[in-house]
Amino acid sequence: MATTPAATPPLLRRVNASKLLGVLSTAGVMTGTGLIEATGLTRATVHAVCNDLIAMGWVVELDPGHDAPGTPVGRPSRRFEFNSQAGYVLGIDVGAAKTTVLLADLRGDTVAKAGRSFAEVRTPTEQTEVVNQAVLETLAAAGVSDQEVLAAAVGIAAPVDRDGNILVDDEFWRRFDAGLTARLSELHGWPVLLENDANLAALGERWRGQAREVDDLVVLLAGERFGSGLMDSGRLLHGSRGGAGEMVYLKMVEGVGDTAGIARTARERGAKAVADPVVQTSLRALAGDKPVTAELVFAAAASGDQVALGILDEVTTRTARVVATLAILFNPELVVIGGAVAEAAKSLLPSISEQLAGFTATPPRVAASSLGDAIVSVGAVRRALNYVEEHALDLQLRARRA
Amino acid sequence: MATTPAATPPLLRRVNASKLLGVLSTAGVMTGTGLIEATGLTRATVHAVCNDLIAMGWVVELDPGHDAPGTPVGRPSRRFEFNSQAGYVLGIDVGAAKTTVLLADLRGDTVAKAGRSFAEVRTPTEQTEVVNQAVLETLAAAGVSDQEVLAAAVGIAAPVDRDGNILVDDEFWRRFDAGLTARLSELHGWPVLLENDANLAALGERWRGQAREVDDLVVLLAGERFGSGLMDSGRLLHGSRGGAGEMVYLKMVEGVGDTAGIARTARERGAKAVADPVVQTSLRALAGDKPVTAELVFAAAASGDQVALGILDEVTTRTARVVATLAILFNPELVVIGGAVAEAAKSLLPSISEQLAGFTATPPRVAASSLGDAIVSVGAVRRALNYVEEHALDLQLRARRA
DNA sequence: GAATCTAAATTTAGAATCTATATAAATCAA
DNA sequence: TTGATTTATATAGATTCTAAATTTAGATTC
Numbered sequence A, B: 001m002a003t004t005p006a007a008t009p010p011l012l013r014r015v016n017a018s019k020l021l022g023v024l025s026t027a028g029v030m031t032g033t034g035l036i037e038a039t040g041l042t043r044a045t046v047h048a049v050c051n052d053l054i055a056m057g058w059v060v061e062l063d064p065g066h067d068a069p070g071t072p073v074g075r076p077s078r079r080f081e082f083n084s085q086a087g088y089v090l091g092i093d094v095g096a097a098k099t100t101v102l103l104a105d106l107r108g109d110t111v112a113k114a115g116r117s118f119a120e121v122r123t124p125t126e127q128t129e130v131v132n133q134a135v136l137e138t139l140a141a142a143g144v145s146d147q148e149v150l151a152a153a154v155g156i157a158a159p160v161d162r163d164g165n166i167l168v169d170d171e172f173w174r175r176f177d178a179g180l181t182a183r184l185s186e187l188h189g190w191p192v193l194l195e196n197d198a199n200l201a202a203l204g205e206r207w208r209g210q211a212r213e214v215d216d217l218v219v220l221l222a223g224e225r226f227g228s229g230l231m232d233s234g235r236l237l238h239g240s241r242g243g244a245g246e247m248v249y250l251k252m253v254e255g256v257g258d259t260a261g262i263a264r265t266a267r268e269r270g271a272k273a274v275a276d277p278v279v280q281t282s283l284r285a286l287a288g289d290k291p292v293t294a295e296l297v298f299a300a301a302a303s304g305d306q307v308a309l310g311i312l313d314e315v316t317t318r319t320a321r322v323v324a325t326l327a328i329l330f331n332p333e334l335v336v337i338g339g340a341v342a343e344a345a346k347s348l349l350p351s352i353s354e355q356l357a358g359f360t361a362t363p364p365r366v367a368a369s370s371l372g373d374a375i376v377s378v379g380a381v382r383r384a385l386n387y388v389e390e391h392a393l394d395l396q397l398r399a400r401r402a
Numbered sequence C: 001g002a003a004t005c006t007a008a009a010t011t012t013a014g015a016a017t018c019t020a021t022a023t024a025a026a027t028c029a030a
Numbered sequence D: 001t002t003g004a005t006t007t008a009t010a011t012a013g014a015t016t017c018t019a020a021a022t023t024t025a026g027a028t029t030c
Helices: A009-026 A032-039 A043-056 A124-142 A180-188 A197-208 A259-275 A294-302 A306-330 A340-359 A372-394 B009-026 B032-039 B043-056 B124-142 B180-188 B197-208 B259-275 B282-286 B294-302 B306-330 B340-359 B372-394
Strands: A059-065 A077-082 A088-094 A098-105 A110-117 A149-156 A192-196 A217-222 A226-232 A334-338 A365-368 B059-065 B077-082 B088-094 B098-105 B110-117 B149-156 B192-196 B217-222 B226-232 B334-338 B365-368
Touching (some): A009 A043, A009 A077, A009 A372, A009 B009, A088 A197, A088 A372, A124 A180, A149 A372, A192 A197, A192 A372, A197 A226, A197 A372, A217 A340, A217 A372, A259 A306, A259 A340, A306 B306, A340 A365, B009 B032, B009 B043, B009 B372, B032 B043, B088 B124, B098 B124, B149 B197, B180 B192, B192 B197, B192 B372, B197 B226, B197 B372, B217 B306, B217 B340, B259 B306, B259 B340, B294 B306, B306 B334, B306 B340, B340 B365
Parallel strands (some): A149 A192, B217 B334
Antiparallel strands (some): A217 A226, B088 B098, B098 B110
């Protein structure tokens, strides 16, 4: 009947241990005195908690020594360090055309990376197999066993609710294998979390991107697809069925913004240019036999092609309108634009910012992502680390450094 | 240095007392055994906590008796009840044209109500004075003293951030007195919380309106103004400067949706109708000397006036578009339409719902508010009660029933 | 009316945890 | 070697919980 268990004395230890571990996981080597200051606990408690954490494998004790660089007086301190090799996490980006897998230690530092194209993939089962190959590659490269992996997070281009379920069954989201997470978990034994790719992008940007210290954030993912991750007060928004931030149905972004849309527009304009020999464009040639990709359009624009430039101008104008709408409705402090289109949009950020000022009373800052291709997989690593931090004191470690 | 204080044994009592009080505040009379089941605590702890809460004034003990209606066997139970008269809260709606004040007990039941028009108000100071008159009226009517008031919440039609500050300084939001909360607090001694009116409407709908049990919610306030309150996973969104859900700058709602916009449109159409005697409309007469209000348009539409009906049709079409945009971006389970326009829109809900289905994969339910005029003030009461619940164990009560 | 039954209340003992204080340890400097 | 200094550890006391034993208050039975 009771929703949460009763608060008993061991809860105190849990709370204090969790807090101390949180401090250690972001700081470097710390002494007992340093932990007293950082946590507000007394010396006796700090040492008791540290002893517990060392026994569990979360913390390693270094040789005693002095902390301050000044005159070393008094008994040397015990020195504690978060054991970043106590386990590993996987961040997996399952995109439309390819997958990216990051294996990271508990500090979040990448220890191995792998990617695979989905070009040969025909069925969902094959897709899962390809993802698994990339996973195995990272584990082998770093010499990490399944027992050492504490969690994995997978990002997909579909709405995912708070419980990691895909509730929307729709043609737009049919491209991936709904059994992916169950299959990976079954094969390897580690928990696999599922999350929307744009949401993970938001986590990534806030952790290691442009949005550090930012609590109210919109990340616009403009790459293979056009979507957004929304964060209010540091919390991701999901909506009732995981659809928060999705824009597939938004009229204003119809067909433009993602790379497929750009390529299609380029093919049309290229064909039109064939009929009008006055217009000089490299897209005309491309419209024939070779497939026109968004990358080719970016390249053409970079070398001054007028038609390509016109297409990108249109893309950024539409992007600006979307940013304005999101900025008005969510009032974020910052909007980060990520994905393949981000690179091209970078030079247009000032004009987007300028347009924004006219639309809202408190326009957000606008920035381009610097995480590039890894925007989703880095966020997935962060998601997996969040899970580990939440469950740290319940997890059984198989530590390397003891 | 430490952000939160260390967890010490007294924290356990706080946690358990808070949980038990939460159970009692929503349930009716409860026995010790009932509380054991509801909280998961042991009998000894339940009684210890109850004794504490009785001493503090939050709980009253009734004569012992048997709970179950069956054969009464064994020692009679002690019976506990939340002391809903332990204090009172105020919910204050400061609108553009008037203010509504609710005085409620700790269960949230209204014990007094008052309203005042701002028609005679010229300055912000005068406005505060009028609000204060309404407050005094409720206190006098219920015979409640300032000492018994534990908190008040004020709703205004402007962005308010999480700390209750108005950060946006803009012509749209200049209508009220920025010193209102400080003044009330100074006059009466109770804490005064400030919050955006649409956000309060969302709290109100979730508490006592159409959105009970709904965690992902949008409330569209279409009355004196057009704004929305957004809730994700039961939490209100604010954005970085309190602007989340504001739509003043949204092109798609420009000038229509609020009552002032409706009145203006009506005046224009009325004037046009004067020039075209073929059109039959009561608005023509109204366009002359008397001021045309939205209420008159609603009334005219109700009696079949074609021009008025045309205006309302336009309003609902635009409303539908806004609902669709919010539904796509936030993926709520439910959209509640409240405010003066809500009544008129009620009959058009089915068609709005229908349009929505074409726009989104998982369209939300759409409902009209049943809280009427009180939508914001009821939410303000809920906001104040939330504050009281959060701070219950720190507050010094001046109980009536001891 | 006394004994018995029952469920609840209360008391007691034990465990976990914290703080505060006292004691011990390790290092440098004189 | 002794003293100063800082840190680590041990001990005592307080708070709070659980679990088990005991008491209590009313209903039922003999």
